Amino acid sequence: MFKIKPFEDCVFELSKLPGIGKKTAMRLALFLLNKELPDIERLASSLLNLKKNTKICKRCYGVSEDDVCGICGDAHRKKDIICVVEEPKDVFVIESTGRFEGLYHVLGGKIAPLDDIGPDKLRIKELIERVEKEAVNEVILATNPDIEGETTAIYIRKKLSHINNLLITRIASGIPIGSHLEYADEVTILKSLENRRAMI
Numbered sequence: 001m002f003k004i005k006p007f008e009d010c011v012f013e014l015s016k017l018p019g020i021g022k023k024t025a026m027r028l029a030l031f032l033l034n035k036e037l038p039d040i041e042r043l044a045s046s047l048l049n050l051k052k053n054t055k056i057c058k059r060c061y062g063v064s065e066d067d068v069c070g071i072c073g074d075a076h077r078k079k080d081i082i083c084v085v086e087e088p089k090d091v092f093v094i095e096s097t098g099r100f101e102g103l104y105h106v107l108g109g110k111i112a113p114l115d116d117i118g119p120d121k122l123r124i125k126e127l128i129e130r131v132e133k134e135a136v137n138e139v140i141l142a143t144n145p146d147i148e149g150e151t152t153a154i155y156i157r158k159k160l161s162h163i164n165n166l167l168i169t170r171i172a173s174g175i176p177i178g179s180h181l182e183y184a185d186e187v188t189i190l191k192s193l194e195n196r197r198a199m200i
């Protein structure tokens with residue numbers, strides 16, 4: 001069988017990426033093969049940089065260049081509002097609206113019993129500690145509007161119920177049920193944040 005090992009290796013690695021099947025991986029590998037060496041070097045070094053020079057913010061658990069991310073360290077952000085999201089990518093999505101002025105808390109997923117992800121595998125305990133220690137007035141639950149995301153929001157709502165004078169809100173359902181934040185446009189995200197409702 002006709003095989004070129006460097007090409008096969010590249011296709012194999014690319015096909016591990018989300019949404020990239022074998023055919024697309026082959027197309028990408030051929031595309032890269034036709035690029036100039038400096039272009040490939042820039043791509044390779046940006047991938048290495050991404051991994052070596054980013055870490056998880058120790059306060060919000062989002063992606064950061066330092067121990068504490070630029071959002072948590074920004075003196076102009078409203079420290080009394082925490083927006084709870086599932087994944088670091090959701091922070092980028094909400095930040096793209098340029099209108100949210102509070103802080104974030106990244107859970108690292110959502111409660112999904114079928115995938116064996118219980119509340120203890122998420123950063124819910126850390127969220128509760130933050131809210132207990134910091135002067136937080138509002139927690140916005142911005143988990144995705146699917147079954148697991150709703151379950152997670154309801155669970156966190158219960159876990160925070162002992163804290164007095166805390167407003168707990170849920171993003172409005174401008175985002176279609178079963179859909180994800182990352183696929184919504186900026187206006188939809190903005191509306192769902194602005195029209196958030198208190199969870200009773």
Ligand SMILES: [Zn+2]
Pocket residue numbers: 057058059060061062064068069070071072073
């Ligand atoms: Zn942070």
